[in-house]
Amino acid sequence: MTEDASKENLRHRLAEKMAGEITLSDKPGEALKKWRLNFEIAQTDISSYLGVSPSVISDYESGRRKSPGTLIVSKIVDALINIDSESGGHKIHAYEGMLYSDKASKAVYATYEYTYPMQLAKLATLIEADVANRGVEKPLYGFTVVDSKKAILELSSHEFQKLYGWSTERAMIFTKVSTGKSPMVAIRVTNLKPAAVVLHGLSIRDVDPMAKKMAEVDRIPLLATTMDLDELIEALKHYSQYQVME
Structure with a gap:
């Protein structure tokens, strides 16, 4: 496969992944917003690219406008990918490892995706x-x-990026840290940046x-906690329940 064909195949597979998640979600607006944030692209940039009012994108994301159909979703997904491609394709390249390999799983204790987003203050409260x-x-x-230790010593920077799952808008919680310096160094050399970093086991x-x-x-929120790891994971997994109750 030529380099151009390989790039096109990557774009196609990523577009399928994104469009499928958005259209099948019970909250397509939230899923759409998540991917836009992942690509770090402003609503105004998408609207300008598509030739529509910024309020159209805002209304889709907030749920004020009827859920977008597959054609609209496809156009928005293509816009995100094309805008990133025109600026160097850094985000597209960062997702390549997630599409083609699962080698990073050996460094992961737990991973979880939310339908409804959590705010930083809530995260800090839940994990003390x-x-x-x-x-x-x-x-x-x-x-x-x-x-x-496994992530830093055994994974390449390319493999390290797969730890994010399918959303960089997440908390990366590092265990077995001594000072917190090494995880931050690893994050600095990757194209993807988490929405927050938690150092577990440190005051x-x-x-x-x-x-x-x-x-x-890097303008990344950095937190530290000594909460029992199993209790921490359980508290975060039950966040969706707390959200509904609140």
Whole structure:
């Protein structure tokens, strides 16, 4: 397969994955918003590309407008992929490993996707965490608990990106950390950035100042918690229940 054909196949498979998730979701607007945030593309950029009013995209994402049909979803997905491709295709390339391999699974303790996003304050409360760096708050659409030593020592930067699952708008929770510096270094060299990083097993006073600095530079919220790992995972998995109750 030629390089151009390989790129086109990757784009096609990624578009199928995105469109399928959006159209099959019981909250297609939320799914659409999640993918737009994953690609770090503004509503105005999509609307400009498609030649529609920004309010159209906003209404679809918020649910104010009737759920988009397959044709509209396809156009929006193509717009996201094309806009990223025109700026270098960094996001598209980052998803390549997720489509073609599952080697990163050996470093993952648990992973979970949310239908309804969680706010950073709620995350901190649920896992009894202290905030080491506030960063730029984004909605969290899931979490991944990672064995820090395996991820850093055994995975290439390309494989490391697969730890995100299908949404970068998630909390990456690193266990078996000594200072927090190594996970932040690993994140710095990847194209994808998580919406939040949690250092598990550390009190906030034990977080390396350099880890805080890197989080500050990348504008990533950084939290630290010593909560029991099994209790932490259970609390986060039950978040959807809490959301409905609240």
